[in-house]
Amino acid sequence: MSTIAVMTSPAKGHLYPLMETLLELRDRGHNVVVRTLGSEVTMLNNLGFKASALSEDLNSAELEDWDASNPLAALNAVLQQLVSRMPHDCAELKELIAQENPDMVMVDFTTFGGQIAAEASGLPWALWSPTFLPLEMPDDPPFGLGLRRATGLRGKARDKVLRRGMSHLWDRFSLKQVNEMRVKNGLGKLRHTTDLLKRPPAVINFTAEPFEYARKQWPENLHLVGPGNWSPPNHDGPDLSHITDPIALVTCSTEFQDDAELGQAAIDALKGTGMHTVVTAGALDPLTFRPGEQATVLDFVSHDAILPRCAIVISHGGMGITQKALSHGLPIVVVPFGRDQKEVAERVRACGAGEVLSTKYLTPERLHAKVTAAMARSGRATKIAKAFEKAGGAQHAANVVEDQLNRA
Structure with missing residues (x-):
């Protein structure tokens, strides 16, 4: 060949x-x-x-x-x-x-x-x-x-x-x-x-x-x-079996863009909601964050392993994690920091599968409200997943x- x-x-x-x-x-x-x-x-x-x-x-x-x-x-x-x-x-x-x-x-x-x-x-x-x-x-x-x-x-x-x-x-x-x-x-x-x-x-x-x-x-x-949703084989991934609550996955960029405030805002926003917040630190030091009892901060976790257990994804707007979330029929909240992320965020809003929050207005209270609104859009996220398959x-x-x- x-x-x-x-x-x-x-x-x-x-x-x-x-x-x-x-x-x-x-x-x-x-x-x-x-x-x-x-x-x-x-x-x-x-x-x-x-x-x-x-x-x-x-x-x-x-x-x-x-x-x-x-x-x-x-x-x-x-x-x-x-x-x-x-x-x-x-x-x-x-x-x-x-x-x-x-x-x-x-x-x-x-x-x-x-x-x-x-x-x-x-x-x-x-x-x-x-x-x-x-x-x-x-x-x-x-x-x-x-x-x-x-x-x-x-x-x-x-x-x-x-x-x-x-x-x-x-x-x-x-x-x-x-x-x-x-x-x-x-x-x-x-x-x-x-x-x-x-x-x-x-x-x-x-x-x-x-x-x-x-x-x-x-x-x-x-x-x-x-989308191409491949993830590398992850034979030694973190053990998350102790988490029994629905998971809110929060992703920071794997290429540094100073987005630590997103992870911490999400940890604070979801405290007491009945969800467990899992933050992937990406290019950041996990010690940057204050996780508390209802959150876990990791360097990396296979998206294939964790997304089936998630209720929602909160993201910096990277194209990879956004399309992976939608491929699983998960609603998403996008907080874009730069690069192509504002274009990704606008398409999330336009297709109706999630919510967008500007970094200018990023606070735990506002993020909590966006998460609540996005959770109501899971039906639209499911339709996007079916379109991706086709x-x-x-x-x-x-x-x-x-x-x-x-x-x-």
């Missing part, structure tokens, strides 16, 4: 959603080689892949938007970080292609240099994204601000102005560097940075309607396959990959 070369960004939240698809491709007989975060190499090799670590320049890269003063400054910080990685992304994928001589390439949406190397290789290739994409769709508000979809002439006018402004900002932060690298690799210039999404023969997006906005028509190269998941995504191979 074919050899498929895969390169991810240095984040578990970008590798794990892809894993079910890679396992499906492996099981169909394809040889899958993966260049990814160094901490995950042993696990991938044990699962039958040929994995290697990204270079130190990429492996140690972290987003630095957590202390930005406003959403535009945060967007600038993220784009500047992605742009700074471009030469390393490009060189890394070129090296992988030279070493493995693959039949096809798969590359992460956040690796701009990887996309350029993939297109320049002349091989069949596909882009994937674990989160929402900055599509320029006529019915949508400009991407990145977490705005509600507009209604009426005034709303359409707002979106038209803001969409033009956001496009200008994306281009100002990254277009020059993107085009310089494209020309260096024998490719034509783009008019806008977001035109990168028009270049891949196939784009696999790990989400689905109606969590993602419903559109009249999607781009021809885009395939919504539903999207096809890993089998759909693997079919897209094989279709590109067959067209070569």
Whole structure:
């Protein structure tokens, strides 16, 4: 069968959603080689892949938007970080292609240099994204601000102005560097940075309607396959058998963004409610929190192990945990801190499967009220779970990959 070369960004939240698809491709007989975060190499090799670590320049890269003063400054910080990685992304994928001589390439949406190397290789290739994409769709508000979809002439006018402004900002932060690298690799210039999404023969997006906005028509190269909810094998996970009350799972980001206040607010908000609060500290030190008798704070717990026991999820708005919660039919409260989390939060609100609380208004009392309101939305969360199942998941995504191979 074919050899498929895969390169991810240095984040578990970008590798794990892809894993079910890679396992499906492996099981169909394809040889899958993966260049990814160094901490995950042993696990991938044990699962039958040929994995290697990204270079130190990429492996140690972290987003630095957590202390930005406003959403535009945060967007600038993220784009500047992605742009700074471009030469390393490009060189890394070129090296992988030279070493493995693959039949096809798969590359992460956040690796701009990887996309350029993939297109320049002349091989069949596909882009994937674990989160929402900055599509320029006529019915949508400009991407990145977490705005509600507009209604009426005034709303359409707002979106038209803001969409033009956001496009200008994306281009100002990254277009020059993107085009310089494209020309260096024998490719034509783009008019806008977001035109990168028009270049891949196939784009696999790990989400689905109606969590993602419903559109009249999607781009021809885009395939919504539903969430990738894989978690690593967890043979030595924490023993939570002593917890007999319904569980409220609270997640902080696995990439540092200074969101400790969410975990502590949830612990305080749910005290005396009859629920046991389990906080996963993510990138934070568990000793940061004051758990009390009705809460447990952990470095990590397998979502597969704990979500079936949960009554609700309270989250920073990471795409992974949000879609996992909804896949289990669980209502969710999102308190977005940055990155794509405001877009995730708005879609939670729009699809009716949960509640949203701004960090500006985060107090135990307000969070308690949001939890109460979200609990009444479990029926809608169940409908989202059924829609995710219908999207096809890993089998759909693997079919897209094989279709590109067959067209070569």
